[in-house]
Amino acid sequence: xxxxxxxxxxxxxxxxxxxxxxxxxxxxxxxxxxxxxxxxxxxxxxxxxxxxxxxxxxxxxxxxxxxxxxxxxxxxxxxxxxxxxxxxxxxxxxxxxxxxxxxxxxxxxxxxxxxxxxxxxxxxxxxxxxxxxxxxxxxxxxxxxxxxxxxxxxxxxxxxxxxxxxxxxxxxxxxxxxxxxxxxxxxxxxxxxxxxxxxxxxxxxxxxxxxxxxxxxxxxxxxxxxxxxxxxxxxxxxxxxxxxxxxxxxxxxxxxxxxxxxxxxxxxxxxxxxxxxxxxxxxxxxxxxxxxxxxxxxxxxxxxxxxxxxxxxx
Amino acid sequence: xxxxxxxxxxxxxxxxxxxxxxxxxxxxxxxxxxxxxxxxxxxxxxxxxxxxxxxxxxxxxxxxxxxxxxxxxxxxxxxxxxxxxxxxxxxxxxxxxxxxxxxxxxxxxxxxxxxxxxxxxxxxxxxxxxxxxxxxxxxxxxxxxxxxxxxxxxxxxxxxxxxxxxxxxxxxxxxxxxxxxxxxxxxxxxxxxxxxxxxxxxxxxxxxxxxxxxxxxxxxxxxxxxxxxxxxxxxxxxxxxxxxxxxxxxxxxxxxxxxxxxxxxxxxxxxxxxxxxxxxxxxxxxxxxxxxxxxxxxxxxxxxxxxxxxxxxxxxxxxxxxxxx
Numbered sequence: 001x002x003x004x005x006x007x008x009x010x011x012x013x014x015x016x017x018x019x020x021x022x023x024x025x026x027x028x029x030x031x032x033x034x035x036x037x038x039x040x041x042x043x044x045x046x047x048x049x050x051x052x053x054x055x056x057x058x059x060x061x062x063x064x065x066x067x068x069x070x071x072x073x074x075x076x077x078x079x080x081x082x083x084x085x086x087x088x089x090x091x092x093x094x095x096x097x098x099x100x101x102x103x104x105x106x107x108x109x110x111x112x113x114x115x116x117x118x119x120x121x122x123x124x125x126x127x128x129x130x131x132x133x134x135x136x137x138x139x140x141x142x143x144x145x146x147x148x149x150x151x152x153x154x155x156x157x158x159x160x161x162x163x164x165x166x167x168x169x170x171x172x173x174x175x176x177x178x179x180x181x182x183x184x185x186x187x188x189x190x191x192x193x194x195x196x197x198x199x200x201x202x203x204x205x206x207x208x209x210x211x212x213x214x215x216x217x218x219x220x221x222x223x224x225x226x227x228x229x230x231x232x233x234x235x236x237x238x239x240x241x242x243x244x245x246x247x248x249x250x251x252x253x254x255x256x257x258x259x260x261x262x263x264x265x266x267x268x269x270x271x272x273x274x275x276x277x278x279x280x281x282x283x284x285x286x287x288x289x290x291x292x293x294x295x296x297x298x299x300x301x302x303x304x305x306x307x308x309x310x311x312x313x314x
Numbered sequence: 315x316x317x318x319x320x321x322x323x324x325x326x327x328x329x330x331x332x333x334x335x336x337x338x339x340x341x342x343x344x345x346x347x348x349x350x351x352x353x354x355x356x357x358x359x360x361x362x363x364x365x366x367x368x369x370x371x372x373x374x375x376x377x378x379x380x381x382x383x384x385x386x387x388x389x390x391x392x393x394x395x396x397x398x399x400x401x402x403x404x405x406x407x408x409x410x411x412x413x414x415x416x417x418x419x420x421x422x423x424x425x426x427x428x429x430x431x432x433x434x435x436x437x438x439x440x441x442x443x444x445x446x447x448x449x450x451x452x453x454x455x456x457x458x459x460x461x462x463x464x465x466x467x468x469x470x471x472x473x474x475x476x477x478x479x480x481x482x483x484x485x486x487x488x489x490x491x492x493x494x495x496x497x498x499x500x501x502x503x504x505x506x507x508x509x510x511x512x513x514x515x516x517x518x519x520x521x522x523x524x525x526x527x528x529x530x531x532x533x534x535x536x537x538x539x540x541x542x543x544x545x546x547x548x549x550x551x552x553x554x555x556x557x558x559x560x561x562x563x564x565x566x567x568x569x570x571x572x573x574x575x576x577x578x579x580x581x582x583x584x585x586x587x588x589x590x591x592x593x594x595x596x597x598x599x600x601x602x603x604x605x606x607x608x609x610x611x612x613x614x615x616x617x618x619x620x621x622x623x624x625x626x627x628x629x630x631x632x633x634x635x636x637x638x639x
Contacts, residue, residue: 217563224549
């Protein structure tokens with residue numbers, strides 16, 4: 001852990017304190033966070049995302065915090081098999097049946113293959129093999145293929161662009177809005193819908209998007225949505241579509257896909273799946289062996305650690 | 315024992331209520347009963363919460379900062395005692411007086427015991443309507459409210475006048491509900507509870523009847539969900555007093571979060587104007603129905619149950635009281 005990381009965290013924590021906690025209680029917030037860190041393993045960001053400043057100790061123990069998440073990853077995700085999730089070309093080969101799109105490995109493809117692939121789809125998505133949070137992804141259209149140098153993009157993956165369900169495109173058309181499904185031991189624990197910000201190409205929260213809590217049984221947004229700054233939204237900030245009450249189409253297929261995909265690599269049991277909804281079904285975007293523990297819990301403020309502990313005992 | 319004009323419940327009653335709620339908690343929670351009892355007593359002493367407050371707001375999940383954000387029974391009673399004058403309270407408690415006071419916002423016919431009480435008026439009423447709703451004048455929580463069939467009454471050789479006189483009831487024309495509200499549940503009037511402090515809306519909730527019930531009161535098994543006070547859109551799942559949560563209506567399967575209440579701007583306007591008519595009462599809970607001709611007042615409460623607006627999303631509104639002093 002370097003000093004810069006620590007300084008950043010303290011800075012963020014102090015900013016958040018000003019936004020969320022009344023003046024008279026601020027001094028105690030630092031002590032309270034220190035206690036929560038040692039007792040519950042909660043990071044400074046968790047403290048505000050889960051509103052630990054107003055929760056009792058019992059309720060705090062219901063949440064998957066940073067340390068608990070790390071423990072689950074260490075215990076249930078075999079590091080020898082996490083390469084299927086880290087490396088995109090291995091992931092795509094392993095989970096080919098769920099992908100719902102064509103793809104090509106740039107390091108193996110010849111120039112002609114690549115050109116015909118781009119020509120066939122008109123416009124494709126280039127993804128770097130490593131890297132998270134949507135960094136380094138760009139679109140490549142048929143027109144730009146002449147100036148494009150394949151040699152310099154050997155560590156990329158070319159993928160057909162997913163055409164999402166028109167109902168999902170209504171929410172925000174510039175990004176593919178994916179559903180994050182958290183599975184543990186093959187069971188679906190919770191779901192969240194991430195919607196990109198206006199004009200953003202990815203749907204991550206880091207790009208001004210909002211995320212919504214979904215009812216696992218019905219696939220309906222049942223709470224106000226939240227953004228990176230923990231502001232609450234009833235309407236999408238860009239498209240002004242009403243979010244609360246929105247029903248995700250093909251919901252049964254989303255759950256089926258997540259359950260089926262969770263069985264493919266049984267050595268990795270604690271996974272966050274990103275699933276897009278298309279006209280006829282679903283498309284699995286990626287699986288995270290290091291799933292964000294916050295997005296599924298912080299919107300509706302429901303702790304999931306008890307559910308996970310129950311499954312652990314089985 | 316009396317507490318600012320209200321009867322305090324007996325210890326035994328409180329014990330039973332707490333026990334009832336403990337049994338309703340999900341089993342996998344397994345919070346120890348002794349801890350809950352201890353924490354309940356502590357919260358009661360420090361924050362003045364009743365058994366319903368404690369369990370519906372999830373006080374067992376909150377620390378002192380979280381508990382302070384909720385408006386509990388004690389604060390509600392104290393505020394009522396300080397700011398609401400007895401004369402104003404009497405007006406809203408008596409359903410008849412309230413109907414007279416808020417006449418500009420009531421678009422239905424009614425006959426009572428003090429006002430519109432002549433036999434002739436009852437006869438006129440009988441001629442116009444085949445069914446009517448009768449309400450006991452002083453009752454709360456929807457008890458005794460039911461629909462009477464006037465022709466069935468006549469078969470029993472009884473006039474509406476006699477029936478109402480015997481039971482000390484007032485009779486009202488049945489409100490024709492807006493089509494959109496009928497989509498939610500058609501067998502009763504689904505009212506909106508808007509809570510105002512000096513005319514400012516501090517929260518709203520939609521109350522929905524269930525299971526063939528003729529009234530939407532939560533005491534009678536109805537469910538309620540929080541409404542965004544700016545846009546009039548339901549922003550939470552619905553819940554009932556048994557702490558079950560519903561994403562779809564159990565009978566009609568209408569999706570509850572995201573449901574848009576029609577003519578919401580008119581509701582806000584009505585509440586604002588109507589609160590000018592009763593300046594003696596500061597904290598008012600308005601029961602508004604959306605009729606086919608627009609919003610109308612069904613009932614007025616001087617000490618509204620805050621669980622309706624605070625419990626569904628567990629979102630406290632105490633800061634409003636602090637603002638108003």
